[in-house]
Amino acid sequence: MKNESQFFAGTKDSLPIMFAVTFFAMLFGATGVNNGLTFSETVLSSASVFAGASQFVFLDLYGQQAPVWSVLLAVFAINFRHVLYSASLGRYMDGLSFSQKYSAFFFLCDPLFGAGEIRAQNHSLKPSYYFGYAIPLYFVWIGFTTLGASFGKLITNPEAFGFDMLLSIYFLSLLMGFRSRPNWLASVLASGIASVLVFKLIGAPWHIMIGSMVGVMLAAMIGKPDEDKTSV
Amino acid sequence: MFDFFLLPATPVNVWIVILLTGVVTYITRSAGHVVLARFKNLHPRAEAALEAVPGAVLVTIVLPPALTNGPVEIIAMLAALAASFRLSPIAVLAIGMFIVVVGRAFGF
Numbered sequence: 001m002k003n004e005s006q007f008f009a010g011t012k013d014s015l016p017i018m019f020a021v022t023f024f025a026m027l028f029g030a031t032g033v034n035n036g037l038t039f040s041e042t043v044l045s046s047a048s049v050f051a052g053a054s055q056f057v058f059l060d061l062y063g064q065q066a067p068v069w070s071v072l073l074a075v076f077a078i079n080f081r082h083v084l085y086s087a088s089l090g091r092y093m094d095g096l097s098f099s100q101k102y103s104a105f106f107f108l109c110d111p112l113f114g115a116g117e118i119r120a121q122n123h124s125l126k127p128s129y130y131f132g133y134a135i136p137l138y139f140v141w142i143g144f145t146t147l148g149a150s151f152g153k154l155i156t157n158p159e160a161f162g163f164d165m166l167l168s169i170y171f172l173s174l175l176m177g178f179r180s181r182p183n184w185l186a187s188v189l190a191s192g193i194a195s196v197l198v199f200k201l202i203g204a205p206w207h208i209m210i211g212s213m214v215g216v217m218l219a220a221m222i223g224k225p226d227e228d229k230t231s232v
Numbered sequence: 233m234f235d236f237f238l239l240p241a242t243p244v245n246v247w248i249v250i251l252l253t254g255v256v257t258y259i260t261r262s263a264g265h266v267v268l269a270r271f272k273n274l275h276p277r278a279e280a281a282l283e284a285v286p287g288a289v290l291v292t293i294v295l296p297p298a299l300t301n302g303p304v305e306i307i308a309m310l311a312a313l314a315a316s317f318r319l320s321p322i323a324v325l326a327i328g329m330f331i332v333v334v335g336r337a338f339g340f
Contacts, residue, residue, distance in 0.1 A: 023322060041247055048254030057293065058253050065240040068249055072237075075253045076260060077289045083264040084282060090265030105262040162332035165305055168294055169312045169328035175290040176316035176324075187284040188291045195292035196299065208292045215288030216281050223280025 003128040010115075010132025017111040018137055022144045024052050028059075029148025031166060034158040035059045039149045046145035050138060051109055053174055054078040060167045061205065070205035077212060085113040092120035100127050107134035183219050191215030304335030 025046065032042030045055050054075045061071045085108050093101050115133055119125050155161060178184055195211025241249040268274065298309055312328035
């Protein structure tokens with residue numbers, strides 16, 4: 001396939017995702033301007049991060065006036081899954097130049113990882129396909145953030161619209177989205193209990209760091225050693 | 233210099249914090265290839281720990297503040313929790329927000 005048709009094949013595959021992210025991008029835009037960010041700061045967040053869940057976490061902690069280090073650590077933790085994405089998808093990127101590869105990683109969001117893996121299995125992963133998927137999606141994300149931020153300022157009473165609860169409910173749905181993972185319930189319960197205790201005894205933002213550490217360590221302890229892999 | 237990281241983000245410096253969240257995100261997106269890909273096999277315990285990270289972090293953000301909520305908010309969260317077993321995140325959000333907005337409109 002020519003580069004051009006590869007690019008459009010990528011764009012075509014991203015259409016359903018584009019449709020889905022318009023909603024969340026507008027929501028982020030509206031929530032941003034109602035959580036103390038200016039219009040341009042809200043758009044800057046979408047342009048520089050391009051990872052919805054962590055952008056909402058940033059808004060939440062900024063609203064709570066959490067210290068900068070804890071904001072950055074929370075964003076790092078939420079986005080930590082991407083480490084696995086580039087470790088896996090990077091294996092199919094031998095055909096990419098250095099600058100192509102390291103600009104490709106900038107866009108490596110959840111749907112792009114999924115699409116890239118499938119593409120690499122069935123065809124080979126060409127840079128034109130990858131960027132054909134990524135770049136239009138990126139501009140849809142920024143564009144609809146801009147739209148949401150413009151309309152969000154028209155809302156004078158965000159509490160009546162439940163904007164303060166929006167983040168919690170959204171995070172809850174994300175949390176439940178991971179429930180098929182091994183030992184999910186055990187690690188979530190451990191983290192949940194630990195975070196409540198730390199929240200009461202020490203206070204924010206430590207409940208996020210200490211609480212999540214407890215669940216992650218429990219997962220490491222009860223994780224089943226796989227016979228094939230333990231030899232390393 | 234270090235004070236910047238210890239203090240809360242303010243409207244004056246928040247744009248730097250936003251750019252830093254972008255940098256931190258980029259690090260997670262490239263580090264896997266730069267670091268992890270050098271190891272042929274990841275230790276299963278390390279893999280189990282990595283798998284648990286998003287759930288473990290999200291519950292710490294959701295749960296402690298939820299316990300200090302009022303009745304409308306708690307009902308909305310419980311309904312969203314129940315809905316999340318069957319429905320997409322967008323539908324879960326719609327149900328939860330509907331309960332919050334209606335409950336508050338009636339003055340709860």
